[in-house]
Amino acid sequence: MRLTGGVFSVALSVLNVAAAWNVTAEYAITPSSDGRFLRDANGLPFFWQADTAWLLFHRLNYTEAETYLSDRASKGFTVVLAVGFTQEGITSPNRNGDLPFVGKDVRQPNEPYWAYVDSIVELAKDKGIRICMVPAWGQYVHDSANNPGVLTASTAPTFGHFIGQRYPYLPKTLVADTNPWWENKTAVKADYTAGGVPPAYNVVDWSPVYDALASGIIAGERDAIANSTTWSPLLTIHPTNQWFSGGPLALASAFLGDRSWLTLDACQSGHADFPPNPPIPWWNARRGWEPVEQMYAAGAHDGTHARPVLDNEPHYENRYSNGNSAHPWWNASDVRTGSWQAVFSGAAGLTYGANAVMQFSITGLYASDGTGPGDYWLADLTLSGSDQMQWVQKAIRDRGDATYFQRVPAQDIIMGDAGVDDKRVTATRDSAGSWVMVYTPTGEPFAIDTTSLASCDDIQASWFDPLDGTYKTFEFVCHGVSEAVVTFTPPVEDGHVDWTLVLELSTSL
Known part of the structure; x- marks a missing residue:
């Protein structure tokens, strides 16, 4: 796809037909031979310096997206996290007025919507940034009360195939902000508050939907690259920062460590720095190194399961602790410290987020969710923490390629x-x-x-x-x-x- 005068032309929409532009094999990043680091298609070191831009495709127009991506490129960011089927919902159009699907059917992508996604992915590529594609937000597998969503074991393979074939070689995070193993969180919290002996909760393992989505993505990517039978994409999930007592910790590998498709381990250390409200544990945002250490150690026990590890969502700069205005907000020093500690603890890179940027709040158009003092993405774009992330990468890369994988x-x-x-x-x-x-x-x-x-x-x-x-x-x-x-x-x-x-x-x- 090419842009001319701000207007893009697209092919007619046909399910499972590749995009009108190409992502070449040189765009791929894969685990290193020992599974601890990331490397590019030439085998050279790739440092994951990611920014969080969940609603990039949905809320920004092309000119705004160029402003955003130019800023992040100038600060050394190599990856941007963005969602295809966003948390805005299946009936919410993007900035251009396009819905993601035809007739609310996730097996029928609406071509104008995804053609615009194409244009932003290509724009990022031209600026030296890889989009980490999140095909869908986690609520479309299940919601907090454990109700099923529109992505099921039967619909996920088709949607996954579309994503894989259209966006081969892009790193991907299957779903965001949920875990495969789930109880009715709404009921758990209400019953605990009411006191007494809690009932036995119905635990649902949603991993078959994750497996179906992953299988679809892999099949789609292999079809897009001449039916390769060996290619495996960089693929993970984005857990919450919480888990249920007695269940696996909120780490991708804790849930799915035996899956061959899980080629990247990830956690979300989150935004809260005080003890969780029982009975649901969560990570402490001031100890983001802790889940990184646990993921790294898990890979050390068996070399076949060693994976690059990332804290995929530490505390956002300019966000209140736990998203509550009664608490202080995270500043540049906080996010800087957490990033250095995570990388030195074994992470293959870092992920940064600015609170108004991750949601792209725009006064009068998209209201801020109130989780931070900032309410306009362009103001948060220039927060000092975003500029300081590049120095973590510099310190690592300055030691040279010869020692990078050591x-x-x-x-x-x-x-x-x-x-x-x-x-x-x-x-x-x-x-x-x-x-x-x-x-x-x-x-x-x-x-x-x-x-x-x-x-x-x-x-x-x-x-x-x-x-x-x-x-x-x-x-x-x-x-x-x-x-x-x-x-x-x-x-x-x-x-x-x-x-x-x-x-x-x-x-x-």
């Missing part, structure tokens, strides 16, 4: 108390010993064991600034492996306290 979490090199929650000092290193990096969110002195470095000769030491991506070198004298534990004191300047220590052999530079 990076491992290194919490064991932290000596003494590493700190709790988002005050935790977090470390990563090159498994071959050419460098170590340690992120401190507090500015307080910390001690590390340096014996993982392959040599004590000519080590270059620096403090990397997470606010602007610059290095401040300092003199470091290594006295040999017998003097392994070294205490470092971060600089105090520039109005912030978080820094990343970098120690690397000069031979690796």
Whole structure:
């Protein structure tokens, strides 16, 4: 598809006919050979720096989408998360007035709607950004009360095939903000509030619908690339930050770890930093590294199930804690700290979100949902946290392609108390010993064991600034492996306290 004067031409709508534009094989990203990282079609490192833009296809016109994508490209974002069949609903038209389906039938995509999606996917591609396609929001499998939606085991394969054939090589998140294993959450909360002995709840395993959707996507992609029988897309689910007591944790692999189609593990550490309302547990947003560590460890037990891991929805910048205006909102420091900690704990990248941007609220057109102080997406577009995400990627990529796939979490090199929650000092290193990096969110002195470095000769030491991506070198004298534990004191300047220590052999530079 090509745009001319702001007007696009499209082919006639026929189910399972590929789009009028092509996503080439060079667009693909896949797990690395050890399953821990992501790589591009040439086998080179791919760092997942994602922005959250759930309603991009639905609420922005083409000019606005270009403004948005240009901003994110300028800040180093490599991925944008966007939903095809959005949470707005099956009867809600997009900005152009087009509905997603004909006659409310998810097996009959409405061509003008999806042609516009094509145009934005291609626009992102031209700017060096990959769309992570979310085919549908989770409510279309089931709602909070456990009622079935329009995506069923019988309709999901057809819709999945359409998505796969039309958008091959795009990474995909099957559904968003729900889990396969579900009870009636509405009743669980009401009964707990009422007190007494709760009844036994009907637990439904919706994973057959997930499997059907995944199978359809894979079949569609293979049809689009000349009936390949070997290609597998980068595919995951986007769990909630909550789970039911006694059930699997809210991690993609906890529910679906035995599925061959699950090629990426993901969690949502969420937006709340206080204990959950019983009896439904949730992740603590100030401990986003915790589910990352658990996913990473799960893959370590069996190499056949090692997958790249991501926190796919940490706290959004400019969102109230738990989305409630009675609580403070998350700022740049919060999201910056969480991103560094997640990546150093083993994540293959990071996901950022600005609250008004993820929903694309527009005054007088699309009201903000009230979960943050911002109510216009263009204002939140320039929040400082979005600019600071690129420096996490820079610190990792600056170590060079030769060591990129050798990076491992290194919490064991932290000596003494590493700190709790988002005050935790977090470390990563090159498994071959050419460098170590340690992120401190507090500015307080910390001690590390340096014996993982392959040599004590000519080590270059620096403090990397997470606010602007610059290095401040300092003199470091290594006295040999017998003097392994070294205490470092971060600089105090520039109005912030978080820094990343970098120690690397000069031979690796």
